Amino acid sequence: MSLASTPAHIRIDKLTFDYGGERPAVDTLSFDIAKGEFIGLLGPSGCGKSTTLRMVAGLLAPTSGQIIMGGEDIVSRPPWERNLGLVFQSYALFPHMTVAQNVAFGLRLRKVGKEESAARVAEALRAVRLEGFGNRRPAELSGGQQQRVAIARAIVIEPEILLLDEPLSNLDARLRDEMRFEIRDIQSRTGITTLFVTHDQQEALTMCDRIAVMNGGKLEQIGTPVEIYDKPATPFVAGFIGRANSVPATLSLGTGGPRLDHEGQALPAPDLQELPADAGDGAKLAAMVRPHAIQLSRPDGDGLTARVNRSVFVGSVIEVELELAGGQKLVAELRPGSEEAQLAQPGADVALTWRTTDMRIFAA
Amino acid sequence: MTKFLSFISRTYVTLVFCIVFMPMAIILVISFSADSYLSFPPSGWSLKWYGTVLGNTSFMQGFRNSAIIAVIVAALSLALGLPAAYALVRLDFPGRALIRSLVIAPLVLPAMMLGLGILMVFTPAGLVATYPGLVLAHLVMTLPFSIRILQTSLSNLGTDVDEAAMTLGARPLQVFMQITLPRLTPGVIASSAIALILSFDEIVLSLFIVGPRLQTLPVALYRYVDERTDPMVAVLAVLMIALSLAIVLVVERSVGFAKAFGR
Known part of the structure; x- marks a missing residue:
């Protein structure tokens, strides 16, 4: 695999989150993400995939373990210093701002000049096929359009990593299929390293370069969709991906x-x-x-x-x-x-x- | 059968509304009376009592005091209530559940008891019959409401949007000022309006700590009714209702009451 052999862009190393339940929500999780890779975190609800994403985002402090980004452990860095883009299932747009203001938010905080900001916002909106929607309010947009604004807002800052937390779950079936290809297409064009959390094996199989299958806080298997499907490493993976x-x-x-x-x-x-x-x-x-x-x-x-x-x-x-x-x-x-x-x-x-x-x- | 039930429920609702609004309707009618005592129905009509009220120094002084106090109380209720609500909803600290329940204690305690307690603390502190004293006393009443309303609004906002802002590079204070606060506007308006109305109408606590030097409108009205009963009382009641109604309408028009209370 050419992707797996390139040096790690982000390394998750023995990451653990234990809030004192029966077992850790995330248990000594380790895997590498290559630059530009689209990696899926797949598993049933409660498997620890969202907890992992929140730790990478800096919204949750791990009990132990490291998250290495650019050769540096970022665990102690607050979310606003991690330079990442996060897209929620709920879109989480700023309702009191226009679409353009939403997208420009991260640039404004980075003190990007007015002209450059406007150009980059326009480019990001073009990337998600929302040219001309800049002056609308989020409430005036459909679910799919709101989701695309959320993606534009996240990619415009050129993040180290784009985190997608079940981004398609709130969309209806037809739109979900469309967005699946659209997200993958945007990611390929921008080349942004992406971590995609989903419970839907279909989404994971069709969108990801590699899939990390999680169960009970542990990594069951990581591999390309074909490897995961044809050569499941554990009975859990065999049963969870496709029918067996x-x-x-x-x-x-x-x-x-x-x-x-x-x-x-x-x-x-x-x-x-x-x-x-x-x-x-x-x-x-x-x-x-x-x-x-x-x-x-x-x-x-x-x-x-x-x-x-x-x-x-x-x-x-x-x-x-x-x-x-x-x-x-x-x-x-x-x-x-x-x-x-x-x-x-x-x-x-x-x-x-x-x-x-x-x-x-x-x-x- | 359903038709009969719908008739019953309509009659019931009408009846409840009559009971609630009848006294107000009677007061409204009496306020236009030409008689020199309270009687219903009045034997003649006039606007003279409105003129009398507006020329009454005791009432006008009371109105001024109540208005000043209410505005300060509303502002302080927000200034103190918002950080408290934020801490109770967003931050995790030991004793949070206990403090959450204690916050509403002043609403459960009898106002008489509160008033007595406040009097005993305020007398040695020299706060009786002063603006700061009345403001502090009213805050005891309004803060629980403000905190509760803001708490509800805040928890309804969820954390996703704030977290999204944070990952885009916003520090906590920037998140609060640029994202949380603008989204909280309906709750801010509603809690301020409630504090304003509560303070303006407050009487029990005020009775304990007003003095000849400083009197609020409800207390002045209460004292007046003790001695005399003429349509001036009705006029004042109508004016106070009108003021409260105006505030409610402003809230309704600007953000919608249901939304303001986070439904």
């Missing part, structure tokens, strides 16, 4: 290579490299496979035998609920009209296989 089936299996290390069995039936042969390091003979493991990777064949074929419970047409795919011999349920996605789809009649017996490369194996 988990099949309990027992490992046997025979002469013919490693073998996984579920209720006495063999799963597709696992790759030795993929097995958890400490898994020995007889280890209880969980095999993870995406619904679209499951292949159906006639019951006399190779693979796990299963019965089709339900088959639902949902447009682009047919969703099939399958039940293994032991009662374990799986979901498969089939292409409508395919031969497999023909087999997926409710009550029918089928055999299930998938490619070794489509399977991830975790300790159960």
Whole structure:
């Protein structure tokens, strides 16, 4: 990855926030952000992603750890000395100022001259496609427009880092899709390093260069959207990003290579490299496979035998609920009209296989 | 059935309004009386009592005093109440919850008790029948209201906008002056108006600490009613209602009352 190999612009180092609850809200979190990178903090609510963002913004003092920006620990610096742009879910515009005054606010505090300020405000408004809106009040704008003003206000000061806190959550579905591309587009053009907090995997997958998946205050995995989706590092990531089936299996290390069995039936042969390091003979493991990777064949074929419970047409795919011999349920996605789809009649017996490369194996 | 219910509720609301406004209506009518005593309905009509009131030095002196005190009280209520409200909403310090509840204590205590306490403190301090004394006493009444209203307005503002300003480079004082305060205008106007009206109408505490040298309008009116009952009393009542109403209207027109109270 070219981005990951460039020197860190911002380094989050063992960042911890503990307000005295059962567990720290953010627990020894460490990752690097490269210059110009668009990085997503993804996780369910309460995973500590917003707390992390607030610590980077300086609105919350970490219990311990460092935030290195430009080679310097900024933890003790107040927010007004960090030179960053923050965009809230609520837009947080200044209602008593015009759009142009909103955008010019940070420049005014930096004592930027009148002419230069006007030029930069105009440029920022152009970047968010709001030319000619300078004299309006925030209340006269739609939600999407207000959000774009908030972005213009944040990028006009050329911040070290742009922090986006669930910026799309207040927009309706159609606008959200539009803004997704628009934000990414603005970021690419300006090249501002961006930290984007979201609970929406779709947003994270489509917008980010890299995604940091958080759960329970800890970093589960950081990687490109493709890495996160195809090679989830933990069962949590596998279940949180996209849909995943988990099949309990027992490992046997025979002469013919490693073998996984579920209720006495063999799963597709696992790759030795993929097995958890400490898994020995007889280890209880969980095999993870995406619904679209499951292949159906006639019951006399190779693979796990299963019965089709339900088959639902949902447009682009047919969703099939399958039940293994032991009662374990799986979901498969089939292409409508395919031969497999023909087999997926409710009550029918089928055999299930998938490619070794489509399977991830975790300790159960 | 719903029709019947709606009839009942309309009748009920009308009745409540009658009970509330009937005395005021009667006073308004009597203020235009030509009689020399309070009677309803009056036997003749005239504006002479309005003239008498405006020519009465005791009342006019009282009005002047009350107006001066009310304006100072309103200004001080804001000056003292705003930092207090800010601290109670935005800052975290030990004992915050306790102080929050204690702030409204003067509203729960009987005014008589407060008045007695104030008298006992003010007499040795030489504050009885002085402007500072009356202002201080009124502040005891108005500050809890001011703080409560400003507290509500402040918490309704949330912290996002201030935090956004902070990350853009604004220091706390700049945030307060340029962002928080302008957004707080409705609350500031409402709390000032309430303090103004409360102080102008205040009587219980004032009764304890006014003297022949310094008398407020409500006290002058109260003393007058003790001795005489002529339509002058009604005229004064109408004028005081009109003043309060005018203040309320100004608030309503400038920011809207519902908004001022943070709904």
